[in-house]
Amino acid sequence: MLEFSMINTPSLWVDRERRMVGHMAVTLSGPLDELSFRHNQYLLGEYAQVQLESRGGLQFTVSAPVCFCIAGAAVEVNVAHKTYSSYEIIPVLPKQTVTVGLPNCGKIIYLCFSTQLSLPKVLDSTCCVAREEFGGEYHNGKMLRAPYSCAMIKPKVLPYKNMHFTPAWQNTLNPYLSVIPAYQHTKFDVVNRMKFTSAQYKISSKADRMGYRLISETLLETPTITESQPIALGAIQVPKDGLPIVLLADKQTTGGYPIIGCLSQLSITQLVQLNDEFTFKWTEPETAHSQWHAQLAHDKGRLETNN
Amino acid sequence: MQITNLSIERLNENSWLCTPRNSSLKVTEWVRGLTTHSPEWLRDCVMVANSVMLVTQDEFDPWQIRRSIAQTFSLIGTQAQPIRHHYLTIDTEYALDLEEVLEHVAMDAKALYETLRHIEFVVSANGFAPGFSYLSGLPKSLHLQRKATPRMAVPAGSFAIASEYAAIYPKVSPGGWYLLGHCEQTLFDVMQHPPSFLQLGDTVHFDFVGRHA
Numbered sequence: 001m002l003e004f005s006m007i008n009t010p011s012l013w014v015d016r017e018r019r020m021v022g023h024m025a026v027t028l029s030g031p032l033d034e035l036s037f038r039h040n041q042y043l044l045g046e047y048a049q050v051q052l053e054s055r056g057g058l059q060f061t062v063s064a065p066v067c068f069c070i071a072g073a074a075v076e077v078n079v080a081h082k083t084y085s086s087y088e089i090i091p092v093l094p095k096q097t098v099t100v101g102l103p104n105c106g107k108i109i110y111l112c113f114s115t116q117l118s119l120p121k122v123l124d125s126t127c128c129v130a131r132e133e134f135g136g137e138y139h140n141g142k143m144l145r146a147p148y149s150c151a152m153i154k155p156k157v158l159p160y161k162n163m164h165f166t167p168a169w170q171n172t173l174n175p176y177l178s179v180i181p182a183y184q185h186t187k188f189d190v191v192n193r194m195k196f197t198s199a200q201y202k203i204s205s206k207a208d209r210m211g212y213r214l215i216s217e218t219l220l221e222t223p224t225i226t227e228s229q230p231i232a233l234g235a236i237q238v239p240k241d242g243l244p245i246v247l248l249a250d251k252q253t254t255g256g257y258p259i260i261g262c263l264s265q266l267s268i269t270q271l272v273q274l275n276d277e278f279t280f281k282w283t284e285p286e287t288a289h290s291q292w293h294a295q296l297a298h299d300k301g302r303l304e305t306n307n
Numbered sequence: 308m309q310i311t312n313l314s315i316e317r318l319n320e321n322s323w324l325c326t327p328r329n330s331s332l333k334v335t336e337w338v339r340g341l342t343t344h345s346p347e348w349l350r351d352c353v354m355v356a357n358s359v360m361l362v363t364q365d366e367f368d369p370w371q372i373r374r375s376i377a378q379t380f381s382l383i384g385t386q387a388q389p390i391r392h393h394y395l396t397i398d399t400e401y402a403l404d405l406e407e408v409l410e411h412v413a414m415d416a417k418a419l420y421e422t423l424r425h426i427e428f429v430v431s432a433n434g435f436a437p438g439f440s441y442l443s444g445l446p447k448s449l450h451l452q453r454k455a456t457p458r459m460a461v462p463a464g465s466f467a468i469a470s471e472y473a474a475i476y477p478k479v480s481p482g483g484w485y486l487l488g489h490c491e492q493t494l495f496d497v498m499q500h501p502p503s504f505l506q507l508g509d510t511v512h513f514d515f516v517g518r519h520a
Contacts, residue, residue: 019345019350019351020342020345020349020350020351020352021351022351022352022353022360022362023338023342023352023353023354023433023507024433024437024438024495024501024502024503025353025433025434025435025436025437025438025439026437026502028350028351028362122497123497123502132436132437133478134437134497135497180317180318180319180320182316182317182318182319182324183318227355227356228355228356228434229324229355229358230324230353230354230355230358230359230360231353231360232318232319232322232324232360232362233319233321233322233362234319235318235319252435253353253434254353254355254434254435262318262319262322263319264319264320265319265320265321285317285318285319285320285369286369288319288320289320289369292320
């Protein structure tokens with residue numbers, strides 16, 4: 001068994017298994033930071049198909065020897081009074097208590113174990129969706145709460161390893177997030193498109209897996225649209241108040257607010273880990289696509305080589 | 308990019324907004340085909356009005372994806388899917404907006420429900436919430452603007468009309484449509500296969516009962 005005695009922040013099991021559900025108005029869901037999710041997959045392979053997405057503040061024990069790894073934000077991990085950090089493959093024995101602290105750099109961690117886990121699935125996925133009130137441990141879209149336990153199936157012990165890996169976003173000061181012009185981009189006038197890329201934005205307190213509402217002193221004037229449209233991952237809606245909302249993994253499938261563009265996949269991973277102010281810049285979809293795959297290849301090379 | 312009758316706009320790395328240039332092409336049929344036998348490069352599919360967003364798997368080459376999209380689109384008309392027909396009962400006891408609707412359409416309740424009873428509605432899109440289907444087929448005389456002030460909580464099962472559509476609210480949610488009755492049918496259940504009771508292209512006839520019908 002894997003038993004959590006403390007879950008102090010919103011935490012849920014995530015995977016990338018849900019598919020072909022948009023025509024039923026169901027969101028794909030999945031990890032908010034797909035790059036960190038993939039880091040764990042490079043490290044633990046098949047075991048990392050399902051991972052715990054959390055903001056730290058966890059405590060757990062296991063009933064059989066197993067290993068775990070944390071990708072994403074930098075956290076301090078304590079196992080039987082020994083200290084570890086993110087991007088280490090850490091062995092844990094029965095009766096040892098593991099404590100995962102709150103992130104000291106970044107926001108979201110992905111925790112995975114070298115074992116299969118017995119977890120309920122809805123529409124092929126372990127992801128719960130709060131907005132749609134389904135899935136997850138409690139079958140109602142709610143996040144995990146302690147005490148919580150699940151069965152481990154064929155746990156395997158791997159040798160300890162420290163990857164000495166730092167995600168790219170941790171080295172980025174004053175980040176520029178890349179936006180692909182799309183949807184009603186051309187309906188925003190030149191002045192407002194320039195205001196959008198010159199403004200400093202921060203993430204507001206209204207930020208969850210559905211989307212991040214941004215704050216800024218710069219307000220955009222929006223064009224009028226009358227029809228609903230399908231919503232892509234990373235779409236940046238601008239409602240009447242002029243402050244953008246970036247739509248994320250649990251977004252609705254359709255919407256009626258004007259959209260100025262879509263945040264690139266790589267920039268979504270930056271956005272969800274950011275604490276600082278940032279600005280937007282335009283990029284072409286082909287460039288964004290190349291950058292995403294270059295980053296994946298780079299990180300895969302680093303993590304698999306170290307492994 | 309335009310491939311014969313299809314305009315394809317790339318929204319992000321993996322999302323493609325496809326709009327037929329000829330509105331008579333049966334997009335619903337295309338989407339039904341894609342969802343019934345989904346190609347391996349396709350991860351998701353969302354349809355709104357006459358546009359379809361295809362979300363493709365990360366690993367596939369974008370140029371190949373464009374060709375594959377065009378290929379599947381060219382198959383419209385060759386792989387007709389069986390259409391299901393539904394008959395649902397609406398209790399008019401819960402027609403909370405009946406008087407307001409009657410003012411707009413200048414007919415009495417019996418005539419209104421009689422008109423609705425004879426319409427063959429078609430599921431033309433699913434959106435807003437799981438199980439919420441946009442049912443097309445309303446005559447122009449029943450096209451009403453959404454309510455100026457939406458309700459904070461529309462009861463689950465409410466049968467409603469607005470704009471050119473009818474719909475049934477699958478669960479309690481905010482909404483600005485005019486409520487004309489209540490339906491007992493469960494519209495979305497993740498334990499069923501498929502979870503949505505109404506599928507794209509299905510037809511729906513309503514029978515109205517209760518004191519207003």
